[in-house]
Amino acid sequence: MTESGNRGEFYVPRKELAQAIAERLSLDPLMGSPSGLMLAAPRRTGKSTFLRRDLLPVLRARGDHPVLVDLWSDRKADPGQLIADALAAEIAAMPSPVERAARALPIKAITIGGLRAEIGGVAEGRSLTLTDALLEIGARAKSDVVFLIDEAQQAVTTEAGLDAMFALKAARDAMNQRPEGARLFVLCTGSNRDGLAGLLSTNQQPFYGARVEDFPTLGRPYVEALVAAINPRLAEDNKLDPEDVAAAFRLLGHRPEKLVEVVQQHAAWLPGSAGLKRTLQERADELRARVWDQYGSDFDGLTVLQRAVLEVLIRDGSDFAPFHEKTVQRIAGIAGRKTSAQAVQKALDALRDKQLVWRPGRGRYALEDPDMRDWLLARMAQG
Numbered sequence: 001m002t003e004s005g006n007r008g009e010f011y012v013p014r015k016e017l018a019q020a021i022a023e024r025l026s027l028d029p030l031m032g033s034p035s036g037l038m039l040a041a042p043r044r045t046g047k048s049t050f051l052r053r054d055l056l057p058v059l060r061a062r063g064d065h066p067v068l069v070d071l072w073s074d075r076k077a078d079p080g081q082l083i084a085d086a087l088a089a090e091i092a093a094m095p096s097p098v099e100r101a102a103r104a105l106p107i108k109a110i111t112i113g114g115l116r117a118e119i120g121g122v123a124e125g126r127s128l129t130l131t132d133a134l135l136e137i138g139a140r141a142k143s144d145v146v147f148l149i150d151e152a153q154q155a156v157t158t159e160a161g162l163d164a165m166f167a168l169k170a171a172r173d174a175m176n177q178r179p180e181g182a183r184l185f186v187l188c189t190g191s192n193r194d195g196l197a198g199l200l201s202t203n204q205q206p207f208y209g210a211r212v213e214d215f216p217t218l219g220r221p222y223v224e225a226l227v228a229a230i231n232p233r234l235a236e237d238n239k240l241d242p243e244d245v246a247a248a249f250r251l252l253g254h255r256p257e258k259l260v261e262v263v264q265q266h267a268a269w270l271p272g273s274a275g276l277k278r279t280l281q282e283r284a285d286e287l288r289a290r291v292w293d294q295y296g297s298d299f300d301g302l303t304v305l306q307r308a309v310l311e312v313l314i315r316d317g318s319d320f321a322p323f324h325e326k327t328v329q330r331i332a333g334i335a336g337r338k339t340s341a342q343a344v345q346k347a348l349d350a351l352r353d354k355q356l357v358w359r360p361g362r363g364r365y366a367l368e369d370p371d372m373r374d375w376l377l378a379r380m381a382q383g
């Protein structure tokens with residue numbers, strides 16, 4: 001069941017899920033999702049691991065050519081650039097034998113919304129649009145292309161990113177509506193459900209027609225594998241009960257890192273099975289609260305002004321108009337000091353740097369992790 005990776009980490013394969021999702025990435029009239037597949041799940045529940053370790057191999061095994069880009073891989077980079085770079089790297093790695101021998105790839109670069117990724121071909125080489133690039137990858141691979149975009153909601157934060165998404169739609173229509181040739185399938189994943197929904201809400205949007213679905217969290221097989229890996233190291237009268245571990249996993253929002261932490265603590269300095277049982281019975285709230293640990297430490301690290309900005313952002317939701325006179329005054333009232341639109345702008349930039357806030361469009365701001373909202377409202381209610 002389990003398999004240790006090269007860094008010796010604990011990893012439980014999800015091959016069946018990978019196969020089920022791969023099946024949806026097809027033109028099959030019943031099982032396929034021709035508009036693209038959009039999967040959302042909370043932070044730290046295993047989305048990226050699944051794409052990399054489970055889905056890529058299954059797609060390759062069935063003969064597709066997958067291309068994966070993580071729009072959170074470099075928070076400072078334009079998402080459009082990350083997409084261009086990923087496609088450029090793919091093409092650069094696919095010269096024909098003749099091109100390789102002559103070191104003469106006839107393609108120079110990919111351009112997306114004014115951004116450019118060099119491929120390094122011959123001087124007179126072509127420059128490709130995103131649509132061209134995907135057609136090119138399909139032609140070179142002689143197979144269907146699956147474009148996997150992790151944290152896809154990030155694309156809408158820049159012009160180039162949005163351009164890339166529209167171009168992706170055009171590429172998909174071009175490739176899938178022709179009588180033959182490589183097909184293109186697109187899978188978007190993300191932690192921000194509303195953000196993903198933004199990619200399909202109107203027919204102007206690239207994935208109109210698709211819908212956001214829940215990406216399944218790790219389940220019982222994961223818990224069983226963890227228990228099976230840990231129990232042999234525990235004393236005979238101290239083994240973990242899979243039922244307890246499964247209950248803890250649920251309380252922890254199906255976050256593997258949190259579960260390992262809790263299990264380790266109980267195995268190391270609280271009597272393993274009995275301790276975990278007691279914690280579940282007497283201190284379930286404590287377990288639940290662990291999920292929010294990170295929010296607490298993030299929030300505590302903010303300045304008074306940043307906290308006030310975050311509070312008003314949460315209270316106003318999609319109506320949040322940060323630079324309006326009235327908003328600035330409310331922020332000042334909460335912070336207990338004078339402030340200005342410029343200072344609010346700086347605070348928002350800092351919140352974005354800290355990855356608490358994202359900008360789904362010019363002048364629009366939202367929580368990056370929507371789950372933080374309830375936590376923060378509860379904390380404010382406590383005063």
Ligand SMILES: Nc1ncnc2c1ncn2[C@@H]1O[C@H](COP(=O)(O)OP(=O)(O)OP(=O)(O)O)[C@@H](O)[C@H]1O
Nearest residue numbers: 010011012043044045046047048049050191256257
């Ligand atoms: N199948 C698995 N088996 C064991 N551990 C896993 C598995 N999938 C994920 N994990 C662990 O869970 C943690 C989170 O995984 P991952 O980074 O894939 O989640 P994510 O949902 O992409 O997170 P983020 O919201 O930060 O992008 C990692 O420590 C990872 O090792």
Ligand SMILES: [Mg+2]
Nearest residue numbers: 047048049150
């Ligand atoms: Mg991830």
